[in-house]
Every structure is written in structure tokens, then in C-alpha cells.
Amino acid sequence: MENISTRTRYRVSGMDCGSCATKIETAVRRIAGVEEVSVSVTNGSLTVTHGGTVTDNVIVRQVSRLGYKVTPSEGGAAHAEDIGQCTHDHSHGRAHDHSHGGSHTSSDERWWRSGRALLTIASGVALLVAYTLGKLVPAIEHWAFLAALLVGLIPVARRAVTAAFAGTPFSIETLMTIAAVGAVLIGATEEAAAVVLLFLVGEMLEGVAAGRARASIQGLADLVPKTALVERNGEAVEIAAGLLAVGDVILVRPGDRIPADGEIVEGSSEVDEAPVTGESTPKRKAEKDPVFAGTISTDGMLRIRVTATAEDNTIARIVRLVEEAQESKAPTERFIDRFSRYYTPGVLVVGLLVAVLPPLLFGAGWSEWIYKGLAILLIGCPCALVISTPAAIAAGLSAGARRGLLMKGGAVLENFGKITAVAFDKTGTLTEGRPVVTDLVAYDRTEREMLSMAAALEQGSSHPLALAIVARAKADKVPVPPAFGAKAVSGKGVEGNVGGVQVFLASSQAAGERVVLAPEQVSRIEALNGQGKTVSVLLADDKVAGLIAMRDEPRADAKAGLAALKAQGIRTVMLTGDNRKTAEAIAGGLGIEPRAELLPQDKQRIVAELQKQGLTVAKVGDGINDAPALAAADIGIAMGGGTDVALETADAAILHGRVEDVSRMVRLSRTVMANIKQNIAVALGLKAVFLVTTVVGVTGLWPAILADTGATVLVTANAMRLLRWGRG
Structure with missing residues (x-):
């Protein structure tokens, strides 16, 4: 019997930080038959690859137990196919997606109606009532605050127990529960109730921030009219x-x-x-x-x-690409995830040692040091640290997508900043990909007359040079009369009768076989050829009417785009199959190093040679002809090959053909990595400060939980600044 693999996608609400994602991932992985789990906080999504024996109900029940809402399926049974044919990417031969809750609609409620907001309000009201009762009837103050504490703590403790049974014993809920219970045992009930309320407020604020990030890219889908x-x-x-x-x-x-x-x-x-x-x-x-x-x-x-x-459509594909990209973790994010697995148990050990060692070894007061140990548990919460990277990566991917810069995952975004060399294809990448008329040199006729005759002969032809001549005539508003008896002269050109004049449009060699070209005309043709231009000679009644020179011209922003890369310290190389003269002419005008007359395998070899020199190489091409070189490069960037190709091939895609967008991608990557470093510094820096102040007795439980919540909100808000990148 063949193994069947199904990939199912769910929308999960109430998932606000990296710790939430870790708990869900760990719990779902423990289900027998589950092969792969991917969780994205920013998308609010869960993607599970599983065998045919695993039902939707099993997955929904497991996640719901942790306190999250899973949007029920809107479709029928999930699609499945032979696991042996499933591949990681691209649409052909992969496990079919079965999306729950629709592709782009967020299942999040208004934040003030969410379960967490209602629990926070209830806990706040209970604390206010307890404070009032305590002032009116001091004898019941302790019990009033204990009741207020339980309003917020019971749901938190239930989540801690569920997470522990689902494979995550060291969750933030566990730290919170231990700290609150310990505070009650040493008589700090009022403070414990306040700390639980602050914790709930912090969770609610994280939810609001996460919702903003989620709405950022999904808002793109709303641009399409209904x-x-x-x-x-x-x-x-x-x-x-x-x-x-x-x-x-x-x-x-x-x-x-x-x-x-x-x-x-x-x-x-x-x-x-x-x-x-x-x-x-x-x-x-x-x-x-x-x-x-x-x-x-x-x-x-x-x-x-x-x-x-x-x-x-383009927007749906962008949203889907960015959502998938946000689910794939960057190297820094994977490191932080691994680090946090050891970090949280380490915090528990440090908290225990702080609580126990001073009283045992130095005769210090138990109550004072247990209190400090409990505060350290709260300071050590990993939320801010865990979300520091994915929040910035997600915001960076979203900001890039809204500017037409698509990157397939955090690893690609992170590696863009490390690029030290960029190899460009010429045709359709540095150039427009189609020839245009660059020079009209008139001899026996006026420029308008010769252009009119040439366009008359070329009407209806699909040859790129013919299209260029007809387009120039249209742009110059030159009349194009009918041509009679027009026919192609094999390997030489085209001829016909235009307005009673016998006209022949041919290469200089073919024209030279019919008439004698003057030395000045020959030198002019050679000069134009030296500039990488293709020259056609127009004969009218066997006299040289003029020359028409054509070339695939550089994109308007190519020179500025290459200069921007050089300013970033990045080497640029042009790889082309074109002849050396044309390549050198284009490269000279753009200020780029040319490599000409290359086959696809030559381009791949040159990319490998650059890598051997210790360079991190990006290859920019159309995603079709340059497939070997794109695959060999550290980052392959598709540009100018059409939307379908741009979105399905390479590691990154530029939606509209701007050479400057390569340097923008590098700049975005460096901005995101700087943001991540700031986030990690804030997360760890605040913890270090409050760790010291707690041990020396300056701060306690309240500042500890404020530090944790504050750090998470600061880190998220800093990452969200990236959503405005590139505006204005």
C-alpha cells in the first residue's frame, strides 16, 4: 500500500509571539503520523504535512487545548498524493495545499473582543474590586486579592499544564504560574495579583502588535476590487x-x-x-x-x-509567496530558537539558585531571596528574545513585497546583505530586451522619407529589427505607405516597391553587392558597428538612401543601479552570449565588467569562479536561459522573464524591471539585520539590567514583569517600523 501525504493549512488566532509558535509546533509534532510542522506567528498560520490517518479533528483538538482558536475548514476533504512524489517547492509534484479559513482572510477578531482582552478586563475589574474591598474591610483584604489573582491565573496555569503535557514544560505560562504561586506563599498576594494583570496586559499588547504585522501583507489582497x-x-x-x-x-x-x-x-x-x-x-x-x-x-x-x-493573479501570488516565505526561518531565527530551548530552563535554575543559596550558605532571609528568585523567573521570560528576529524578518519581507521586491524566505533576506558580487545577464536584464532604432543617417533621401520606406517594407514582420523600425516610424508619426511585391531576400534583407520606388533594406554586406558604398559610408557603418549596433542600409532605386542603426539599449536606470551597487562595495559583472563588440559597447556605457560570447554553462562556470575567490555571488537573469547560473549562485534573482517565471524560479524576484532594485534588496536586508541586532540588544539588555537590580534589591516583581512586557512591545514596535521602509 502506498503512503499518502497530505499538507493541510490552518488559521490560528491568539498566537502572538515566538513562544506561542514553539508550543503549537511541539504539540502538533507529538501527534502520531505528523511528518512536518510549520508555524508562522505573522501569518497566524499552521501548516501540517501528515499521513492519511491523521484527521483535521485531531490537529484542531491538540491546538485548541493550548488555548488557541483554529479556524474550521471551509472546504471538503484535503487533497492527498503519493508522498514519493512530494517535493519541497514549486507546484508540480508537491503535496497539495488545503487551506483552512481561506487564503488571505484573517480569522482574528477585533482585539477588544478577543478572549485575551476579555480576560484582561475581567482580571483588571477583579483587582479593582479587591482593592476597594480591602480598604473597606481590611480583614478580608488577603482573600479578596487571592480571588482577584485566581481570575487571571487559573487560565494561565491551565495553559501551562496543557503545554507541559504537550511537550513544552518550560513555557512563559509555567514561569508565570510558579512566580505567582510562590509570591502567595511568601505573603505577596497583592503584588502577585497585580503581576498577573500586567502579564495579561502585555499578552494583549503583543496580540495587537502581531495583528498589525499580519494585516500588513494581507492588506495587499484587499487592493483587488470585489x-x-x-x-x-x-x-x-x-x-x-x-x-x-x-x-x-x-x-x-x-x-x-x-x-x-x-x-x-x-x-x-x-x-x-x-x-x-x-x-x-x-x-x-x-x-x-x-x-x-x-x-x-x-x-x-x-x-x-x-x-x-x-x-x-499577481497580488494573490505575492501574498502566497510572502506567507510561505515568512514560515521559513532565517539562520539567525533558527539560532535564537535553539538558544531559547536551553535559555528558559537555565532561567529556572538561576532563579532557584538565587532563592536557595544565599539563605543556605550565608543565613540570609528566606522570604527576601525567594522573592528575588521569583522576580528573576519573570525577568527571564524569553518572549522578547524569541520574537526579535521573526518580527523583523516578516516586516522586511512584507515591506519588500509591497515595493515589488520578492524574497523567498528569511534566509534569502538575511543573505542579501552579505552579497559581495552581482553577475547580471545582459539581454532583458541590463537592457530592455528588444532593439530600438538609435541612429538615422540620411544620404539620398530625408530621414523621414527613408524611415517611411523602411517601415513600409517591414510592416507585418515579427522580426525584432522590423518591429523596431515600425515602432520608430509610429513614434515619429511618419506615414507608412503600402509596399507592393515585398519579399524577403534569403539571408540578405527585404525588398519591394514603395510609391513607385524600388526599395531594398539589407545588411551592409548585401547592400555592397548591389552598389558601391562610399568610403565615408563604410567608415560610418564600421563606427556604428563598433558601438555594438546592427546597421541596415536602405537602397532606393539602387542609390544609398541612408543607414538605420539599431541596438538593444540599456534600461533607463541601469547605470544608476550599477553605481548604487558599487557604492555598497559590491563588484558587478555582465555575462552575455552576445558578441564581444556589442558587449563591450554596452558595458563601457554602464561602467560594468563584461564577459561575452558565453554559453549557459560558461555563465555557471564564471559564477563558480567568483565564489572560489571568496565572493558571495548573486546572479540576476530572466529565470529561463540562465537557470544553471541562477542555481549555482548564492542568491538567484529573476528579473524580466515575466511574472510567472519571476515568482516561480530563483530565490528572489524583481516584479518590474529596475536594475536599481537589486541594490534596494541589499539595502533592505542590511536594514533588517540592523533592526534584528537592535531587538536582541533591547531584549537581552533590559534583562541584564533588571537581573542586576533585582539581585541587589532595587527592583522586584512589578518592574520585572514590566521589563518583560516592555521589552516585547519595544521589540515588536521596532520591527514594525520596517513596514514603512522605502516609502516616500
């Missing part, structure tokens, strides 16, 4: 955008958001792509141009043919 105007039998009918099918034709009015990815079939408009790509300037889009869901048609009416369903 309805669309679709053509049905010659009429415009309003339907739910989620029901659009590939091939449908939709109408988008000026000022409307575009409800689906598609291609314009009629009309033109300035399209504001800022919500999706971060591009600040609207782009003029016309027939055959692609458009993204969630972008805005600012000034024109468009008819658009849908090219992707709601589940597979």
Missing part, C-alpha cells in the same frame, strides 16, 4: 471578481481599480501601479500591454482580456 464589469452577450454585467475566468473581457472605467491580471485589448490609460510595484509614476498602457490586478486606470476607459484567475 466586483468586475464583464462583457456578456454585448452587455456589461457586474459580477464578483472571484468568478472571472481566463479569457473574459472586462471593462475598467477611469479611476477604477483593475480587478484582474490581463492584457489590454482596447483603449489606453495612465495606470498607477504604485499599490503593487511601488512604482511612483503612472505608466501609459495601450493595446497588448499587460496590467496587474489592484492597479488603477487613472484617465482612460479600458477593455481588458483576463489572463489569470483571482487565485492566481
